Amino acid sequence: MGDLLVVGSVALDSVQTPFGKVEDVLGGSATFFSYAASFFTRVRLVATIGDDFPAAHVVLLRERGVDVTGLTQAHGRTFRWSGRYGYDLNEAQTLDTQLNVFAEFRPSLGDGLRRVPYVFLANIDPELQLDVVTQMAERPRLVALDTMNFWIQGKRPALRRVLREVDVITINDAEARQLAEEPNLVKAARVIASMGPRIVVIKRGEYGAVLVADGAFFIVPAFPLESVYDPTGAGDTFAGGFMGYLAGQEELDRAAMRRAMVYGSVMASFTVEDFSLNRLTRLTPPEIQERYAAFHELVRLEG
Numbered sequence: 333m334g335d336l337l338v339v340g341s342v343a344l345d346s347v348q349t350p351f352g353k354v355e356d357v358l359g360g361s362a363t364f365f366s367y368a369a370s371f372f373t374r375v376r377l378v379a380t381i382g383d384d385f386p387a388a389h390v391v392l393l394r395e396r397g398v399d400v401t402g403l404t405q406a407h408g409r410t411f412r413w414s415g416r417y418g419y420d421l422n423e424a425q426t427l428d429t430q431l432n433v434f435a436e437f438r439p440s441l442g443d444g445l446r447r448v449p450y451v452f453l454a455n456i457d458p459e460l461q462l463d464v465v466t467q468m469a470e471r472p473r474l475v476a477l478d479t480m481n482f483w484i485q486g487k488r489p490a491l492r493r494v495l496r497e498v499d500v501i502t503i504n505d506a507e508a509r510q511l512a513e514e515p516n517l518v519k520a521a522r523v524i525a526s527m528g529p530r531i532v533v534i535k536r537g538e539y540g541a542v543l544v545a546d547g548a549f550f551i552v553p554a555f556p557l558e559s560v561y562d563p564t565g566a567g568d569t570f571a572g573g574f575m576g577y578l579a580g581q582e583e584l585d586r587a588a589m590r591r592a593m594v595y596g597s598v599m600a601s602f603t604v605e606d607f608s609l610n611r612l613t614r615l616t617p618p619e620i621q622e623r624y625a626a627f628h629e630l631v632r633l634e635g
């Protein structure tokens with residue numbers, strides 16, 4: 333089992349969905365990712381928080397075994413994101429993004445972190461993502477990256493630079509179209525692969541996820557749920573399940589990638605059942621295995 337390094341946002345989110353509203357709750361791409369991946373492997377988190385960040389949130393991550401020594405506290409306010417979803421929960425409408433302490437953050441990886449075999453560059457400024465990959469002392473076994481419209485629009489050249497350094501990209505469908513400047517998703521996956529990542533994972537919310545590797549497709553559905561309250565963090569949790577599972581595998585072959593896609597879907601299906609990390613904090617390993625088994629039944633073609 334290999335250590336999994338993640339850099340990304342640790343945030344306080346304010347979210348409104350048709351089913352409720354929360355303010356300044358625990359969020360952030362690296363937070364959802366770390367928590368989900370911690371069910372599979374040892375996660376080492378690199379991020380920054382402000383002096384307003386509740387200590388209990390750090391305890392929550394530490395208690396799951398996440399190594400938080402790379403989580404630095406700076407003077408100022410924590411990263412904040414606020415967003416809203418309508419009845420179509422597939423699309424988040426960003427109301428406000430405040431980088432706050434992330435505006436000045438420059439991670440410095442200690443020796444232990446520079447040799448970690450698995451790296452996830454969670455959604456954050458692509459310049460920060462690049463900063464982290466260039467500090468690695470040796471080529472990791474697998475580097476994956478996630479991004480979003482905010483950075484595709486605002487930092488495209490830096491994003492294109494870091495994309496050359498990664499093996500996998502996880503991205504949602506609207507953002508894949510935006511990054512590739514191509515409305516057809518099949519073509520968009522090919523365009524994105526030509527930017528660097530040999531594996532392209534497109535997340536499609538309630539419609540599941542698509543993996544494209546060397547021109548071959550693999551598709552998993554989303555778990556059918558009647559109780560979806562807040563999709564925030566689903567993408568990052570998917571990536572946590574996907575990368576966390578792979579970090580425990582001997583072979584990173586096609587079969588492992590396919591199973592990782594299912595673990596990603598399994599983990600994301602829990603996150604959306606409640607606001608913030610609330611459902612994840614009640615999650616148990618047997619529930620993960622149970623839902624994984626249910627996926628077999630969902631997609632079985634014969635018998």
Ligand code: AMP
Nearest residue numbers: 341343359360455482564565566567568
């Ligand atoms: P998702 O998994 O795509 O739903 O990601 C949701 C998380 O992304 C939220 O908890 C936010 O705090 C975080 N987030 C939103 N916008 C940004 C951004 N521009 N950079 C980094 N993280 C963000």
